[in-house]
Amino acid sequence: MELEVRHLRVICAIGESGSLTKAAKALRLSQPGLTAQLRRIETMLGGRLFERTSGGAVPTAFGELVLTRARAVLPAIDDLTQGLRAPGRPHTIRVGSVNAPLLPGLIAALRELHPGSRVTTITRGASTRLVELVDSGHLDLAVVGDCPSFELAARPGVVLHPVATQPVFAIMPEGHRLAAQHEVTLRQLAEEDWVVPPPDDDRVREYWSTVFHAAGLTIRVLHEVEGPVLIDLLLAGEGVSLCQATFRQQPGLAVRPIAGDPLWYRHLLAWRREGPVGGEIAGPAARAYADVVGRNPVYPAWLSSSVASEVRW
Template identity: 70%
Template sequence: MELEIRHLRVICAIAESGSLTRAAKTLRLSQPGLTAQLRRIETMLGGALFERASQGVRPTAFGELVLVRARAVLPAIDDLVFGLRAPAQHRTLRIGTVNAPLLAGLVTWLDAAHPEARVTTVTRGASTRLVELVEATQLELAVVGDCPGFELAARPSVVLQPVATEPVFAMMAAGHPLATRPEVTLKELAAEDWIVPPPDDDRIREYWATVFHGAGLAMRVRHEVEGPVLLDLVLAGRGVSLCQATSRQYPGLVIRPIADNPLWYRHLLAWHRDGPLTAEASEIVERARSAYNEASRRNDAYPAWLARGAS
């Protein structure tokens, strides 16, 4: 395990909140998960960073030293990514995103609506980090997402506006036995090997596991990978995975609804209350919904699912 920027953010969040419980809520992690992560960080750095206090935790002497370095490093990293840019001849609109199907349509509209501006995009694996960047005015807009019971925490200076909520579908190789079904069940999926992304601050993995546990089932995870590697393993028939209902259809890939729709994902827009896009926020939300509706036709399964619901 190597020290990463996200580990420094974890240490700072614990110090700022003075409590593992409060820090876990801010980071959208479970407290046991945060505790385990802190122990791994401490092992890697070679010493305890926090000690128990009367109402939470406080940094040790070694922890204070690490915090001084972390607080010096993190702003520099953010400046490197968002602040140190060549002098712009035009206004810049910085858009952040997770894996959002509506992004391309929204950016296309923003480009047309703001010909005087330079629209740029960055991606992050977890929505929490994007909301933090909106709060710090390092992004003008972000396309984020969350799941039932694991909603993004409210921040006074950030508006979180829902755009669309969609079911989570299963995906598998075309030759998989479940691919012949019009829909699959959680029980059938639980009997398969799983290919899933590693746990992250977005807590989507925790949400999936919670839903399966509530049904008396468990996900038999065999491969923890993400991005193109995850898709390659699914296409190779090495297991099943989950995807947004708006996921793009690829040759050899089959996307199927899950019976009774037990899993959901919500798309939201985030902007600063005092940001430059506030005045046109209502129109941006409508354009985002239009872009989402266009993206809902990227595979055959979702339009069919929507048609059944409308009939």
């Protein structure tokens, strides 16, 4: 067995996500299949690359060395396959995104601004990793986000352009007692069980906890899951959570503002200063965001309310 590019992508996917489960999902592999691949790669390289811990997959010293080499090699391979194109082959614009509502509109705008180009996308849970991928040249553009006091760190080679700042709302089953109210308080939420995503590099969970702690409260986590499973548990009445103000309305769920608007989230674009995508995308991104403001009726009502507070950033 010889080392191949796909093996480097497996190693990097595990290193980026810190989890074999997340890496398998990103690579569209089964977890047992990915685990078997990793074992074969480790056997071929002659050393253990990751230690399995309760917190995920942590690189060994040897694994850190291999990751450093792989991250240096893969951009060059991508440049070879995407930059040195045969005549007539379309240019590729590589886009990354967290869970952001403006991505579809952004893709449409990129196709209009760069006719004939292919637009490819990947998603990641943490904004920090997406900014790293833009900085390293793996991505041309990324939709990212941050929170007050937990802003994304600036990088010399990356432009971080704010698109929109919005409040964070509470989300719960539509039959929940708090759903009968026009808005809920932090104290009321602290009295409930919670369904939350796992902590990640973007530190959103840390921001939530900090805001509750400042009010003398704590979040009582019952379930720590993500994606569709989180929504399913909310629908099953297993607790409450928080969501973006632009969360798409779903039957069975109720979205409510939080009194005093104590929590905020900011959408940003990240692009390489020397990359193919630049400031021309800022206006279309703002319009893409405006198009999704009405995805649930609560946010437009909040925006038009005389009590809607100014952003505290």
